[in-house]
Amino acid sequence: MRRQDATTTATGTVAIQTNMKPLTKTKALAKLKKMKTNYQRFVRDEYEHKAKDCLTCEVQGICCTDAHFVNVHITRLEAVAITKALEKLDRATLEIVYQRVSETIEKYDLNDSGDTLEKKFACPLFEKGTGCLVHKEGKPLPCITHACYENKEDLPPNTVQLKRESAVELLNTRTFGNAWNWLPLPVWIRKIATERTENTEGLKSGLKI
Ligand code: SF4
Ligand code: SF4
Numbered sequence: 001m002r003r004q005d006a007t008t009t010a011t012g013t014v015a016i017q018t019n020m021k022p023l024t025k026t027k028a029l030a031k032l033k034k035m036k037t038n039y040q041r042f043v044r045d046e047y048e049h050k051a052k053d054c055l056t057c058e059v060q061g062i063c064c065t066d067a068h069f070v071n072v073h074i075t076r077l078e079a080v081a082i083t084k085a086l087e088k089l090d091r092a093t094l095e096i097v098y099q100r101v102s103e104t105i106e107k108y109d110l111n112d113s114g115d116t117l118e119k120k121f122a123c124p125l126f127e128k129g130t131g132c133l134v135h136k137e138g139k140p141l142p143c144i145t146h147a148c149y150e151n152k153e154d155l156p157p158n159t160v161q162l163k164r165e166s167a168v169e170l171l172n173t174r175t176f177g178n179a180w181n182w183l184p185l186p187v188w189i190r191k192i193a194t195e196r197t198e199n200t201e202g203l204k205s206g207l208k209i
Helices: 007-015 025-046 076-086 091-107 141-145 158-177 186-200
Strands: none
Touching: 025 076, 025 141, 025 158, 076 091, 076 158, 076 186, 091 186, 141 158
């Protein structure tokens, strides 16, 4: 699943904001959660009933694990939301997921510079038998948008995701200033998980990532 080509439009939207009111991380996370929940509901109600049923899919999960296809990008704020959601997993599972995140970065040579959208990877947040580990909380926008449609005209128009990407960008800017960007999901997860394991905010436990 590809992040739609929104960088230019969305970044432009943020660039023209002036006198932006700063947000605390806590408030920004609450706004992000509300926005994503509403977006998930909107896509489900307006579009998903026209798509193939994932429950009867003969290649269930390929949309998350196909390394020729997936290049999901997220922002710093979304990475914070995702790591907080992952920290609700039991310790052993979290260790495995973080190990998978690191292995994915090495295997697919993911980094935070150059044309990061060009690089594809199998998403480390897909768990066999469970599916997406952040389906209920923190799911990236392109993953919320994505479904398999037989008819092209049934797909949600690009604008529905672009609008939410602009909103996510604005939340990041209000919270972190310029200290964020769109990066491959595993790259941001490792950065934030490392920060959180190194300070008192997260799992001060020597958890390896
Ligand atoms: S999104 Fe498509 S490929 Fe993925 S599980 Fe659903 S039907 Fe299958
Ligand atoms: S975040 Fe979830 S839905 Fe998106 S690619 Fe990864 S496992 Fe799939």
